Amino acid sequence: MxxxxxxxxxxxxxxxxxxxxxxxxxxxxxxxxxxxxxxxxxxxxxxxxxxxxxxxxxxxxxxxxxxxxxxxxxxxxxxxxxxxxxxxxxxxxxxxxxxxxxxxxxxxxxxxxxxxxxxxxxxxxxxxxxxxxxxxxxxxxxxxxxxxxxxxxxxxxxxxxxxxxxxxxxxxxxxxxxxxxxxTPMKRLFDNVHGTGESSLANIAMTTNVSFASKNVVVAGYGYCGKGVAKKASGQNANVIVTEVEPRRALEAHMEGYDVMPMNEAAKVGDIFVTTTGNRDIVTEKDFEVMKDGAILSNAGHFDIEIDLEALSDLAVDEYDARDGVRAYEMDDGRKLNVLAEGRLVNLASPIALGxxxxxxxxxxxxxxxxxxxxxxxxxxxxxxxxxxxxxxxxxxxxxxxxxxGVEIDALTDEQREYMGSWSHGT
Incomplete structure (x- = not known):
């Protein structure tokens, strides 16, 4: 011990x-x-x-x-x-x-x-x-x-x-x-959606000092956390792109008005990337190879394995701290890709993060x-x-x-409870 x-x-x-x-x-x-x-x-x-x-x-x-x-x-x-x-x-x-x-x-x-x-x-x-x-x-x-x-x-x-x-x-x-x-609903509907959505974007903005307006924001994963990030980014006038592996979630994102595409396609056009999957190897070497100069990569999932930092470091000819909480990786063609908070939770691990x-x-x-x-x-x-x-x-x-x-709500009457709990009421 x-x-x-x-x-x-x-x-x-x-x-x-x-x-x-x-x-x-x-x-x-x-x-x-x-x-x-x-x-x-x-x-x-x-x-x-x-x-x-x-x-x-x-x-x-x-x-x-x-x-x-x-x-x-x-x-x-x-x-x-x-x-x-x-x-x-x-x-x-x-x-x-x-x-x-x-x-x-x-x-x-x-x-x-x-x-x-x-x-x-x-x-x-x-x-x-x-x-x-x-x-x-x-x-x-x-x-x-x-x-x-x-x-x-x-x-x-x-x-x-x-x-x-x-x-x-x-x-x-x-x-x-x-x-x-x-x-539980009190966690998913508020913590995951509003909490992750607001805090992730707030810390990206404070760490980088960039605007979301007109940017292509790529959200990896459309669970509750991904929905929150997408919703809040859209509210700040970003163009939101969602990547998914689950067909129903992908369809939901499509029906919500977001662009949906594979990560390697999103990598070609994305300005800011936010992973929210809780899984590993979401952004990988083939994605780094096609990203724009100046792309910003962040993780709002959990562990620091959503962005393959080992592969990124191997690709880079140079890496350095561009500013507090931002690690720049320079590719051999001169492009710079920027990783926030060492690939850990951007809303908690960046130097100014408050969660x-x-x-x-x-x-x-x-x-x-x-x-x-x-x-x-x-x-x-x-x-x-x-x-x-x-x-x-x-x-x-x-x-x-x-x-x-100070919010008051209605309560079911006895008749309403009986109706909702019965299978015998027909047309």
């Missing part, structure tokens, strides 16, 4: 970092009515008393407020990053100052340090896991199976992690229950919090495997949000 140290042992001025991190968390919390409501409930009722929660997440201000909520609910929490470049060290330090929280998240770690930090979290012997990408679940099953019998369950935040979990479940290898938080809007993550983290509570309160109801989030939990979070916004 790793003895990788907490964030406090990596910083020269821990107190200043904690102060700045707390300032960021407090600002975010002002715009998180769902977590504020749940904080009051969790602090009063202590539903997580006695639990140890191991987390691998993007450690920034919004996530930190979820972590603190779980600690206020009675849990001991250990956390590290789920991406080497998405951690805010000051926020990590602020979390580590809490008596019930240990944070191992450090920005800019190498691959060995990244996995050492996960092992340090696992050394706390979590009874619940909360993941973004499934690296912690995998580490436990692969290296520490003796912990599985004492794990109540887990929750997975993102598309890539859920894909991995479902594959693991289909192989009969997932040995405790995990909620697919990513697949999804606060209000969006308030909803997703609200679902995470009630799922953790559900695992503790009704653990016996869930066998090993991937589980959909119970609809009543998703509705609970939506109701808190509507109440906070």
């Amino acid at each position: 790793s003895d990788y140290p907490p964030i406090s042992e990596h910083l020269d001025d821990v107190e200043s970092a904690r102060t700045e991190g707390r300032r960021k968390m407090d600002w975010a919390l002002q715009h998180m009515p769902i977590l504020n409501e749940l904080r009051d409930q969790f602090e009063a009722e202590k539903p997580l008393d006695g639990q140890v929660i191991g987390m691998a997440m993007h450690v920034e201000a919004k996530t930190a407020n979820l972590v603190e909520l779980l600690a206020l609910g009675g849990a001991e929490v250990a956390i590290t990053g789920c991406n080497p470049l998405s951690t805010h060290d000051d926020v990590s330090a602020a979390l580590d100052a809490h008596e019930n929280i240990t944070s191992y998240a450090v920005r800019g770690v190498d691959e060995d340090e990244y996995y050492d930090a996960i092992e340090s979290v696992v050394s706390h012997e979590p009874t619940i896991t909360v993941d973004d990408g499934m690296d912690m679940v995998f580490a436990i099953h692969e290296d520490y199976p003796e912990l599985i019998d004492t794990i109540v369950g887990g929750a997975e935040e993102t598309t890539t992690g859920v894909h991995r979990l479902r594959a693991m479940d289909e192989d009969g290898a997932l040995e405790y229950p995990v909620f697919a938080v990513n697949d 999804h809007p606060i209000e969006v993550m308030d909803q997703s983290f609200g679902v995470q919090a009630v799922c953790v509570r559900e695992l503790v309160e009704n653990a016996d109801a869930y066998d090993a495997g991937v589980h959909d989030v119970p609809d009543e939990l998703d509705v609970e979070v939506a109701e808190i949000k509507l109440a906070a916004e």
Whole structure:
């Protein structure tokens, strides 16, 4: 087991970092009515008393407020990053100052340090896991199976992690229950569409200082994240091109008015590329060979394998940092292709990135919090495997949000409920 140290042992001025991190968390919390409501409930009722929660997440201000909520609910929490470049060290330090929280998240770690930090979290012997990408679940099953019998369950935040979990479940290898938080409406309809769409384009614009208007923006993948990027880019007067492998999604993009074509055709005309697939080798050597001079490549999927950077580096005769967060690769014909945030999540890993809007993550983290509570309160109801989030939990979070916004809605009458629940009413 790793003895990788907490964030406090990596910083020269821990107190200043904690102060700045707390300032960021407090600002975010002002715009998180769902977590504020749940904080009051969790602090009063202590539903997580006695639990140890191991987390691998993007450690920034919004996530930190979820972590603190779980600690206020009675849990001991250990956390590290789920991406080497998405951690805010000051926020990590602020979390580590809490008596019930240990944070191992450090920005800019190498691959060995990244996995050492996960092992340090696992050394706390979590009874619940909360993941973004499934690296912690995998580490436990692969290296520490003796912990599985004492794990109540887990929750997975993102598309890539859920894909991995479902594959693991289909192989009969997932040995405790995990909620697919990513697949619930309160996550997909808001976090994936509005969150990914807005934050990805905002960070591309801030990193490059280019406009989307009149540009050919190529969106790889037309799932919920791709739909969000395409919608927001179109709203900024870009010409949107979608690439897909799934016929129905491709048809949907076509019917929405976007151009649809293979990546190698899109590569010839694209100005800005945004991958959103969660898969590997989306933009490859044959695409680099036909791209325009000055093309901008970014990833809004998950891992840094959507853009084949090894192939790009092999093709390049020179590479250098064109500006903060932009790596330029010069081809032998003089063309320059520009990769943002080292091919990692552009909305979280670029130097100025702040991730999804606060209000969006308030909803997703609200679902995470009630799922953790559900695992503790009704653990016996869930066998090993991937589980959909119970609809009543998703509705609970939506109701808190509507109440906070002062929005009222109608309610079904008894007659309407009976009609909708009956098969005997005919014409």
